[in-house]
Amino acid sequence: MADIIECQRCPGMAAPIGTNRRGTIYRCGRTRSHVFTVEGAAVPSAHARTEDPETSHEAAASVTGITEKQQAVWLLLGEPRTDPDLAVEYMRRHREQPDTFPKQSMSGLRTRRSELVDAGKVHFTGEYLNTPSGRRAMLWQRTQI
Numbered sequence: 001m002a003d004i005i006e007c008q009r010c011p012g013m014a015a016p017i018g019t020n021r022r023g024t025i026y027r028c029g030r031t032r033s034h035v036f037t038v039e040g041a042a043v044p045s046a047h048a049r050t051e052d053p054e055t056s057h058e059a060a061a062s063v064t065g066i067t068e069k070q071q072a073v074w075l076l077l078g079e080p081r082t083d084p085d086l087a088v089e090y091m092r093r094h095r096e097q098p099d100t101f102p103k104q105s106m107s108g109l110r111t112r113r114s115e116l117v118d119a120g121k122v123h124f125t126g127e128y129l130n131t132p133s134g135r136r137a138m139l140w141q142r143t144q145i
Contacts, residue, residue, distance in 0.1 A: 009034040017115070018067045025115075035118040066121065072101045073112040073122075074142060080125050082137035083110050113140060 005026060007014045012030025019025060028034035066074065076089055087106045094101040104112065116122040123143045128136040 004029075005038070007031075007034050008036045018070075027115075035115060066116070066119070067112075069102055069104055069108070070112045070116055070119075070121075072104075073109060074116055075100070077113070077116075077122050077140055077142045080127070080139040080141040082129050082131070082139055083113065084131055084137060085129075086113065086140070 004013050004015050006012075007026075007028040007030065010028060010030055012028045012034070014026035014028045014034070014036070016024050017027045017035075023037050023039040025035060025037050072093075073086070073090070076086060076093065081089065083106075087109050090101060090104065090109055094103060113122060117124070117140070121143055122140055125139040125141050127139045129139060131137050
């Protein structure tokens with residue numbers, strides 16, 4: 001993978017976190033919110049299983065430049081979910097379909113969701129739900145294409 005480089009948006013340094021069709025994806029170590037791509041390599045795009053409905057194939061074909069783990073998170077955000085709800089559903093799906101939903105930690109799921117937000121593939125719905133502890137949690141959903 002590529003080397004650590006200067007962040008394109010602040011004085012921090014950025015480390016490679018993956019690739020997309022356009023090149024290497026970097027995340028700033030200073031802010032953790034700055035994510036950008038540097039031209040170069042390519043990775044596979046989203047895909048659907050042969051037994052999936054036609055709409056799943058259309059949706060997968062419309063999403064490019066995401067990693068396998070990002071794709072798995074993206075698939076679950078077809079309906080609005082909070083990060084805790086996403087984690088519960090993801091773990092359930094991982095047990096049933098480990099090839100489609102590779103193992104990820106809760107922190108990793110939040111990071112993948114955040115990367116999808118940065119890429120414009122997922123958005124905050126503007127709504128909140130209360131967690132079992134009574135705290136508000138943001139609702140996230142796939143961006144309509």
